Amino acid sequence: MTESTHHMTHVPMLDLKAQYMPLREEIENAFSNILDSGRFVLGENVASFEKEIAAYHGVIGAVGLASGTDALHLSLKSLDITSGDEVITTPFTFIATAEAITYVNAKPVFVDIDRNTLNMDPAQIEDKITERTKAILIVHLFGQPAEMDEIMAIARRHNLRVVEDCAQSFGAKYEGAPIGSFGDTSCFSFYPSKNLGAHGDGGMMISDNAKLCKKVELLRNHGTVGPYIHDFIGFNSRLDEIQAAILRIKFKYIDEYIAKRRNLASLYTSILNGVVQCPLEIENRKHVYHQYTIRTPLRDKIQQDLADHAISSVVYYPMPLHLQKAFDYLGYGKGSFPEAEAAAEDVLSLPIYPELAPETVDYIGRTIVKAVQG
Numbered sequence: 001m002t003e004s005t006h007h008m009t010h011v012p013m014l015d016l017k018a019q020y021m022p023l024r025e026e027i028e029n030a031f032s033n034i035l036d037s038g039r040f041v042l043g044e045n046v047a048s049f050e051k052e053i054a055a056y057h058g059v060i061g062a063v064g065l066a067s068g069t070d071a072l073h074l075s076l077k078s079l080d081i082t083s084g085d086e087v088i089t090t091p092f093t094f095i096a097t098a099e100a101i102t103y104v105n106a107k108p109v110f111v112d113i114d115r116n117t118l119n120m121d122p123a124q125i126e127d128k129i130t131e132r133t134k135a136i137l138i139v140h141l142f143g144q145p146a147e148m149d150e151i152m153a154i155a156r157r158h159n160l161r162v163v164e165d166c167a168q169s170f171g172a173k174y175e176g177a178p179i180g181s182f183g184d185t186s187c188f189s190f191y192p193s194k195n196l197g198a199h200g201d202g203g204m205m206i207s208d209n210a211k212l213c214k215k216v217e218l219l220r221n222h223g224t225v226g227p228y229i230h231d232f233i234g235f236n237s238r239l240d241e242i243q244a245a246i247l248r249i250k251f252k253y254i255d256e257y258i259a260k261r262r263n264l265a266s267l268y269t270s271i272l273n274g275v276v277q278c279p280l281e282i283e284n285r286k287h288v289y290h291q292y293t294i295r296t297p298l299r300d301k302i303q304q305d306l307a308d309h310a311i312s313s314v315v316y317y318p319m320p321l322h323l324q325k326a327f328d329y330l331g332y333g334k335g336s337f338p339e340a341e342a343a344a345e346d347v348l349s350l351p352i353y354p355e356l357a358p359e360t361v362d363y364i365g366r367t368i369v370k371a372v373q374g
């Protein structure tokens, strides 16, 4: 390190302790109340949290689940998607998106991404629709809202269901409407690193369709319709009281956390614009920057220079899903989705979290400018 002795310490991708410390007393109180109550699963915290999340999104129902992956799985199951069906999704996402499709024995059908948003390119969707297509599983990657007008129009035209994977986009908006309020069902993850993160696993399905909410509510609890009475085969996928109580506390601050992420993102962009490709701020859309992801042909050099300055960075994602061994059986190969493959070669996600100091973003930005300009 030649410059800036004030950054001797390592810059992590995210700092969960920094978020916890100011909430410590509040969280510890909630924790001990639950331990005293003896009610650990599906109690009043889960019920209240479900109501709060439904209201935030302007939908009638929300169902707390064990993970975001389960929210996707149980959503598809509630829509009766099953073996022989096809579900259209993006190859440039976390694997859970496509895994959920395989859990109901349906086939993931990938559509390439738009190079500017990194989300599924709506112009390429209709080519992939067959008589077996039942749904579009849309991902709002890194917190950038997907093209909902086009996607909803395509779904209506072909009578397809829409499931939103909102694991990375809690609080994002599209033309004023909350992301998660468009799909037949929408799925959230409360994995600790997500924008609204628990201190363990958690997830939620939300919907404006009472029947689908009821179905997922039964699916999460073994299809139990009365004490030890089971109308169908379900699962154990319940959100626990401790996670729900912690999430209710953090939820009070979510809009503040998002505002801070957006400020840091705009600071990054003011330094890096023209030096690398920065995330797009699109009119009438609210990006919530779960990740601040740049694109640059100098990706590997920049990552090395950042590491030399003790700054973390991560490649989300180094291999698109269609090239993963796990999806060999789908028969795609190299060249199937050129934009997703190109992104895997040149994306780099930089540290971003509400407690990150603007001075540190400035330092990271200047380190990248120097790496690029030599």
Ligand SMILES: *Cc1c(COP(=O)(O)O)cnc(C)c1O
Binding pocket: 067, 068, 069, 070, 093, 094, 096, 097, 139, 165, 167, 168, 188, 189, 190, 191, 201, 202, 203
């Ligand atoms: C995190 C994530 C999931 C899975 O959520 P879990 O709670 O970890 O099961 C699904 N899709 C995307 C896009 C994610 O980022």
